[in-house]
Amino acid sequence: MYGWTGKILRVDLTKGKTYKESTMNYASKFIGGTGIASAILYNEVPPEVRPFDPENRIIFNTGPLTGTMAPSCGRWSVTMKSPVTEAYSDSNGGGFWAPELKWAGYDHIVVHGRAEKPVYLWINDDVVEIRGASHLWGRDTWKTQEMIREELGDPEVKTVKIGPAGENMCLGGCTIGDISNAAGRGGSGAVMGSKNLKAIAVRGTGGVKIADLDKFEEVCEEMHEKIKSVSIYDKFSKGGTPWLVHDGMIKASGREHTEEAKKVMIDKFMPYFVKSKGCYNCPMHCGHVYRVQEGPYAGIEGEGCEANAINDFTSTVGCYDVPFVLKCNEVCDRLGMGVDEAGHMYAFAAELYKKGIITSKDTDGMEFRLGDQEAILEHIRKMAYREGFGDVMADLVVKGGKRIGKGAEEVALNRNLKKQLSYPLRSSYTQALSYSTSTRGSCHLKSTPFVYEMWLPAWYPMEYVREVGQEKFGDPEACITPGNPDGKALMTTEGEYMCYVCDFTIICKFVTQKTIYDALNIADIARMLTPLTGIEYKREDLVKTAQRINAVQRAFNCREGYRREDDYPPPATFKEYKMTFGKKVVIEQNKYDKLLDEYYTMHGVDLKTGIPTRQRLEELDLKDVADDLTKRGILKEFEKKAKSGEKLVPVSSTAEG
Amino acid sequence: MQKVLIVDPEKCTGCGICESACAFSHTTSCNPVRARIKVVKWEPEGVDIPIFCQQCEKPVCADVCPVSAIRRDEKTGALLHNYDICIGCKMCMIACPIGGISIDSIDGRIIKCDLCDGDPRCAKLCPTKAIEYMRADSVGMVKKRKGAEMLRNVKTLLTGN
Numbered sequence: 001m002y003g004w005t006g007k008i009l010r011v012d013l014t015k016g017k018t019y020k021e022s023t024m025n026y027a028s029k030f031i032g033g034t035g036i037a038s039a040i041l042y043n044e045v046p047p048e049v050r051p052f053d054p055e056n057r058i059i060f061n062t063g064p065l066t067g068t069m070a071p072s073c074g075r076w077s078v079t080m081k082s083p084v085t086e087a088y089s090d091s092n093g094g095g096f097w098a099p100e101l102k103w104a105g106y107d108h109i110v111v112h113g114r115a116e117k118p119v120y121l122w123i124n125d126d127v128v129e130i131r132g133a134s135h136l137w138g139r140d141t142w143k144t145q146e147m148i149r150e151e152l153g154d155p156e157v158k159t160v161k162i163g164p165a166g167e168n169m170c171l172g173g174c175t176i177g178d179i180s181n182a183a184g185r186g187g188s189g190a191v192m193g194s195k196n197l198k199a200i201a202v203r204g205t206g207g208v209k210i211a212d213l214d215k216f217e218e219v220c221e222e223m224h225e226k227i228k229s230v231s232i233y234d235k236f237s238k239g240g241t242p243w244l245v246h247d248g249m250i251k252a253s254g255r256e257h258t259e260e261a262k263k264v265m266i267d268k269f270m271p272y273f274v275k276s277k278g279c280y281n282c283p284m285h286c287g288h289v290y291r292v293q294e295g296p297y298a299g300i301e302g303e304g305c306e307a308n309a310i311n312d313f314t315s316t317v318g319c320y321d322v323p324f325v326l327k328c329n330e331v332c333d334r335l336g337m338g339v340d341e342a343g344h345m346y347a348f349a350a351e352l353y354k355k356g357i358i359t360s361k362d363t364d365g366m367e368f369r370l371g372d373q374e375a376i377l378e379h380i381r382k383m384a385y386r387e388g389f390g391d392v393m394a395d396l397v398v399k400g401g402k403r404i405g406k407g408a409e410e411v412a413l414n415r416n417l418k419k420q421l422s423y424p425l426r427s428s429y430t431q432a433l434s435y436s437t438s439t440r441g442s443c444h445l446k447s448t449p450f451v452y453e454m455w456l457p458a459w460y461p462m463e464y465v466r467e468v469g470q471e472k473f474g475d476p477e478a479c480i481t482p483g484n485p486d487g488k489a490l491m492t493t494e495g496e497y498m499c500y501v502c503d504f505t506i507i508c509k510f511v512t513q514k515t516i517y518d519a520l521n522i523a524d525i526a527r528m529l530t531p532l533t534g535i536e537y538k539r540e541d542l543v544k545t546a547q548r549i550n551a552v553q554r555a556f557n558c559r560e561g562y563r564r565e566d567d568y569p570p571p572a573t574f575k576e577y578k579m580t581f582g583k584k585v586v587i588e589q590n591k592y593d594k595l596l597d598e599y600y601t602m603h604g605v606d607l608k609t610g611i612p613t614r615q616r617l618e619e620l621d622l623k624d625v626a627d628d629l630t631k632r633g634i635l636k637e638f639e640k641k642a643k644s645g646e647k648l649v650p651v652s653s654t655a656e657g
Numbered sequence: 658m659q660k661v662l663i664v665d666p667e668k669c670t671g672c673g674i675c676e677s678a679c680a681f682s683h684t685t686s687c688n689p690v691r692a693r694i695k696v697v698k699w700e701p702e703g704v705d706i707p708i709f710c711q712q713c714e715k716p717v718c719a720d721v722c723p724v725s726a727i728r729r730d731e732k733t734g735a736l737l738h739n740y741d742i743c744i745g746c747k748m749c750m751i752a753c754p755i756g757g758i759s760i761d762s763i764d765g766r767i768i769k770c771d772l773c774d775g776d777p778r779c780a781k782l783c784p785t786k787a788i789e790y791m792r793a794d795s796v797g798m799v800k801k802r803k804g805a806e807m808l809r810n811v812k813t814l815l816t817g818n
Contacts, residue, residue, distance in 0.1 A: 068687040069677050096673075103688060142701070179700050205762050207680070207688020217681065221782070224674075228784060237784070275703050276785070278672030283784035285670035289703025302701045 002211035003064035003533035004032065009106045009128065011121060013195050014054055014113030018128045023107045029621060031542075032063035032107060034090045035504030035549045037079035040110060041088065042556050042625065051083035051187075052169065052194040054114040060101070060160065060200065061108050063506035067099030067280070068208050069220040070528050071227055071520075072508040074099050074280025076160070076177060082186040082440070083194075084171050084396055085419045087560040088553050089186030089440040093160070094279040094287075094508065095178040097202065100158040104204025115196040120161075122152065123202045133198035137167060140334035141176045148201050161199035162189040163336025165384040169193045170394035172341030172383065176333060180287075180304030181279075184338035185420065186440060211534030219527050223520055227283050227511045230518045232459050236510075238276065240286035242266045244515070245307035248450065251458040252427065252580050263320040264310065272322060277303055284511050290326050297323040305329040312343025317350075318370025331377065335384040342380045344421050345393045345400070348412070349379070357406050364388040397421060414572040417442030418562070425569045425587075426578035428453050428482030432569045432587050433492045433595055439553035448495030448514050452479045456517055457581055468517060483585035489598035500546035501525055547603075548620040551612050554605065555625050558634055564610035567596055611635060659734040661793050662770070662777055664707050668787035671698055671705035675779035675788055679770075682778045684763070691761050693770040694779055694788075707779075707788060710757030710770040712736050718749035718758055718769075735772040743767055 001024075008021040026036040037059040049055045058080040065073040076098035082089030101109070104123050111121075118133040136144050141163040149157050158178070166173035166189025173189030174182045192198075210216045227233070235243055246266045250257070257265070272292060278285030291301040305326055313328040314320055332339045346368065352358045353368040360367060364382075366375055366389065382390025392400050398419045401412035416422055420441025425432040427449075434447035444450065456465045456479050469478035472494065473487050495514070501522050502509045512520045526537040557566075569587070577586040600607050604616025614635055617626040629635035673696055676689035684691045694709035716736050719727040726742040727749060729735070738749075738758075749767065750758040758769045770777075772790075780790040791799070 069681050103690070205688070205690040207684075207686035207690070207763075209686050213685060224782060224784075275667065276670045277703060277705075278670035278674075278784075280672065281674050281677050282672050283674065283782075285672055285784060287670075289701070291703075301703070303703065 002209050003068075003529070005102055005105045005107050005206075005208070007106050008036075008108045008110060009123070011109060011111045011130070012113045013111060013115040013119065013130070013197060016115070016130055018130070021110075027064075029545070030549060031504045031545055032066075033061045033504040033506045034077050034079050035500075035545060036108060037061050037077070037090065038088070038549050038552045038556065040108075041079060041081065042552050042628075044112075045081050047559050047561075049081065051081045051086065051191060054195065055112060056081050056191060056194075057110055057112050058188065058191045058195065058197075059108060059110045061506070062098045062102050062106075063504060064107075064533055065505045065507055065525075065528060066208075067102035068210070068532060069217060069281065070507065070532070071220065071224045072279065072282040072284060072511045073506060074282065075506050075508055076101070076183075077503065077506065078160075078175055078183045078188040080186070080188060080191050081560075082188075083169075083190050084185075084187045084398075085441045087418070087441075087557045087562060089188075090503070091174070091183035091185040091188055091440075092503070092506075093175065093177040093181040093183040095158075095181035096280050097158040097160050097177040097181070098506065099280050100202045100204050102204065102208055103206050104202050105206050109200065111195065111197060113195065118196045118198050120148065120197070120199040120201060123200070123204075124152075125203075125205055136198050138164065140164065141336050142179055142334055144199055145179065148199060152201065152203075154203060157201050157203050159199050159201045161336070162192045162197075163334060163384070165335045165337040165394075166190055166193040167198075168384065168386045168394070170337065170384055170386060171396045171399070172338045172345070172394065174336055174338045176336050178303075180302060180329075180333045182304075182333065182336075182338065184340065185443065189336050210532055212531035215531035216528070219531060223524060223528060224283050226524070227519060230516050232516060233284070236286060236516070237284050239266055239270075240276075240288055241307040241510075242269055242305075242310055244286075244455075245311075248455045248458045252454045254579060254582055260320040261315065264314045264322060264325065268322050269305070269310070269325075272326060279508065282508065282511070284508075286510060290329075292323045292326055295323050297327040300327055300330050302326070302330040302333060304333070309339040309343075312339045313376070316343045316347050317376050319373055319376070321373070324373050328376070328380065331380055335380070337380060337384050340421050341396060342383060344415070345383060345396065346376055346379050348397055348400075348415055349389075349393065351411055352404065352408055355407070355411065357408050357411065358404060362389060362404075414570040417570055418566050422570060424572040424576070425449075426573055426576065426585060427580050428585055429485040429488040429587060429592070429595055430482070430491050430495075432573055432592060433488060433599060434495060436569045437492070437567050437596075437599060439550065439557060445509065445514075446496060446499050447492050448498060449492075451495070451513065451515060451517060452491055453482045453580065455515070460517065480581065481583075482580040483583055483587075485591045485595040489595055489602055492599060493602050496550060497543045497546045498522060500549055501542045504545060504549060505529065505542075544620070548622060550603070551617060551620050551622055552625060554603075554610075554612050555617070555622075555629060558609075558611045558629070559632065562610065564596070564600075564608065567610055568592070658792050658794065660775075660790050661734075661796055662709070662712075662772060662780060662788065662790050663796050663799075665787050665789075666704070666706040668785040669696065669705040669707055670785060670787070671696055672784070674782050674784065675707055678778040678782045682773065683768075684761075688763070691763055691768070693759075693768050695759075708756055709779075710736065710753075711755065712770070712772070717752045717754070721748045721752045723748070730772075733772045733775045736769070737771055738767055738769055740766055 077092035079090040118137040120133040169190040273288035277287035313325040350368040401408040418441040422442035431449040434449040438446040466476040529537040676692040679692040
């Protein structure tokens, strides 16, 4: 077996048993990563099974490229029915755990059931053990890793684990690889906690087999070089996501920054970033080690304070203090808490408090004032432990809002999208559409809401931006007309292909066209997959796989009750305007309606309901999904079928890239 | 003029490209367990140090070997280990003060850095040049320059202002 290990590890925590299944049952249609995971979820987690039921699956994924010489292929992902969205969700993390799992001999781990007492999984090549974790339960993620390594007598053991947040089934509870690589979204930590699964420890010595060694080596080296030659390599490799997001977004908004905001720009973080850090085999090494040596937070050190954390613990909560951001990041890593969830819930509570919807009687005396560092840290702790009002906060915006009532749900409306954390999406039609149609709830990682309209104009000469517009979308103005919905369904769809390819081969999105236009594209990834696996892959094959996986995820969500109305941005999106590169952008509902129709047509989705059509599903070799939807009365046989000879939009407008 | 494979741990990001490249070029699979170079890490301090054979001037490994399986390559200066002569007693591994010699757990052989016959793969692919293959006379100069820069940056020292 080349590329894949060929084995999926199945873990039944109720029976305390493990067994193996062949990856090749799924690999030809879904390749790997969240692709194979989506297929398994669809087959095995019907609507009758809710996220915290033992029968929910939590699936840990690698891809055929993982753990090889291919650059930046060290990421893992986790897929499940999410307690946040009550539908499909996945999240991914970087670091070193995923390659170790491949070397131990597994492409995926599918966990179901519930252990009677806390356990952890130990995988060491052929040895797979379900070991007691009562001594680990309650420990933070760093201590947990330390204790596991000591117990197993090997400092090279890699772990993915939950902290107190996941143990207490806080919906913001996430899974943490190494000490900071968090799969933050969707409550994966909470699902692990619901199964009494504390950690998965891996050590592997088998390596990955390659079909054509010389060719693979040649192509991989070429790709390493390509990444190091991208125009923003110097800036991104040194500044990481804090630079990426701040620089790009500052340029796009054209706004002057307040004195406060200047205190937390990227240049103020650099003195605390003592060194660059890289994930497995990555030439971009966009991570950092940080250290605080003075002040009230002196002594903290850690890794991976990214752009989201910076936003979450600065403007979102009204603080403008760099060491405070680093402190919150470290606290969240240790607790196994998503940073977005922690920061945004404080802001949500602050808004409710200001409006009088909650009072100090409800909040154990906390006033949720913006800028109150002590209160924010206390809030994060209480949320992780579901203590007092923290129990409501732990249910996040939609469920928490419902519990509070008294108008909280209306306030929540503009803070959630498909039940995930969000905010009005006004920068461009592509942004609004990408986020809204993401199958895991509001997110920027299922398409490319920024690369064409924000980062291309921010970092490349205008001539090049026009060239890209012409080549890729047939319109030189395509990347500089954020307020014009024409062509944006195609832009969103192209972005989807890139993201899905990253997610099922698993390669980091930061070294691909999802983020950097002159980085690796889909054709490049196909050129690596071919000598790796010995199977000929071309761009079209990967695009078709992307379409297939997206259809499965959409069908899964439709089974859970999602429909067209779930593909709309928060209401406030249509109410105000935003400036993007000096252009006023107004997202109008009737134009968005038409844009969504166009997107649906491209995806073979029924315009009225948002359900994939039988014709499309069968074209994508998903007849079993179509039959399942029909059996459940979701797909009606009389649904409008495309007239014979009428083609859906072709796979892609470009031949390469 | 011989070249030396030199490490600057402050530049190391811990990415392990060196391990992958080393294992891949010496064996037939992607398996860093078979690499002759390994990055030793301390988290969360963020210390990453690649460790490999330093091709010592007074090689304890060669001295202790009962069958003289370790010999100097005149061209590259590398201490080369000969599988055909080696009896696998592992005394070289035990004697080495820095862990430059280890065992390939897949085939049981003693492995150590061989400088890739004068074109070390790790140095070629390291994205930050934490590992460099440079002329022996340059090595000291690189470090001296770094030290001098620290003094240069202290303006009061030089201008008296």
